Amino acid sequence: MNALLAAVRGRVIVSCQAYPGEPMRDADTMCRVAQAAAAGGAAGIRAQGPEDLRRIRAALDLPLIGLWKDGADDVFITPTVEHAFEVAAAGADIVALDGTGRPRPDGRTLAQTVRAVHEHTGRLVMADVSTYDEGVAAAEAGADLVGTTLAGYTPYSRGGPGPDLDLVGRLARDLPVPVIAEGRIHTTEQAAEAIRRGAHAVVVGTAITHPTSITRWFARAIGDACPPG
Numbered sequence: 001m002n003a004l005l006a007a008v009r010g011r012v013i014v015s016c017q018a019y020p021g022e023p024m025r026d027a028d029t030m031c032r033v034a035q036a037a038a039a040g041g042a043a044g045i046r047a048q049g050p051e052d053l054r055r056i057r058a059a060l061d062l063p064l065i066g067l068w069k070d071g072a073d074d075v076f077i078t079p080t081v082e083h084a085f086e087v088a089a090a091g092a093d094i095v096a097l098d099g100t101g102r103p104r105p106d107g108r109t110l111a112q113t114v115r116a117v118h119e120h121t122g123r124l125v126m127a128d129v130s131t132y133d134e135g136v137a138a139a140e141a142g143a144d145l146v147g148t149t150l151a152g153y154t155p156y157s158r159g160g161p162g163p164d165l166d167l168v169g170r171l172a173r174d175l176p177v178p179v180i181a182e183g184r185i186h187t188t189e190q191a192a193e194a195i196r197r198g199a200h201a202v203v204v205g206t207a208i209t210h211p212t213s214i215t216r217w218f219a220r221a222i223g224d225a226c227p228p229g
């Protein structure tokens with residue numbers, strides 16, 4: 001097995017991302033968040049945007065999954081080959097990209113995109129998918145690993161408050177490549193269950209690195225528990 005994949009096997013990868021307009025949307029801040037996650041035992045970091053990736057690459061010697069969210073269209077995770085090349089140039093070891101079957105803005109197929117990343121950058125490709133069929137197709141298209149990242153984020157996939165652990169289990173059982181459990185994993189129990197179901201590694205973002213969401217969860221729970229009056 002590839003050394004990078006071996007290094008994250010059975011471990012947590014922490015996604016360090018802030019959204020446009022948020023107070024933590026700043027490369028130095030994201031780098032510090034990544035360093036804090038590393039101190040807690042993160043086996044790898046997932047981060048977005050060339051600037052954040054460059055900063056994190058310079059500060060940490062951990063496997064780095066990079067992506068670039070761009071565009072409001074359906075395909076927004078590293079939508080074109082040019083985005084993928086930039087992500088690789090910024091220091092990502094693994095380029096994460098949309099692995100659904102939807103049309104890509106540059107007109108390339110997923111297989112053509114994966115091949116281009118392999119040939120021009122030598123990096124591994126993580127295909128972010130939303131369904132079982134997309135996972136199978138992504139592995140056939142040459143993706144080195146498949147993530148359940150987009151489950152619940154396409155109009156035709158299953159959403160819900162928690163992670164799609166059934167999807168994780170089915171893909172892990174059937175795919176010839178490692179499956180990464182990612183998306184709405186909010187508790188340690190869910191993360192452990194993903195590993196039990198065969199996930200190679202677990203990516204956790206919001207529950208570790210997004211204080212606004214975490215605060216909202218507590219505020220809502222306390223509000224619901226508060227007696228009226």
Ligand SMILES: CC(=O)N[C@H](C=O)[C@@H](O)[C@H](O)[C@H](O)COP(=O)(O)O
Nearest residue numbers: 015149153183184185204205206207
């Ligand atoms: C759908 C989408 O755009 N997902 C993004 C992918 O990089 C991130 O916004 C998520 O935070 C990441 O996938 C981790 O998931 P969660 O934050 O639920 O643990």
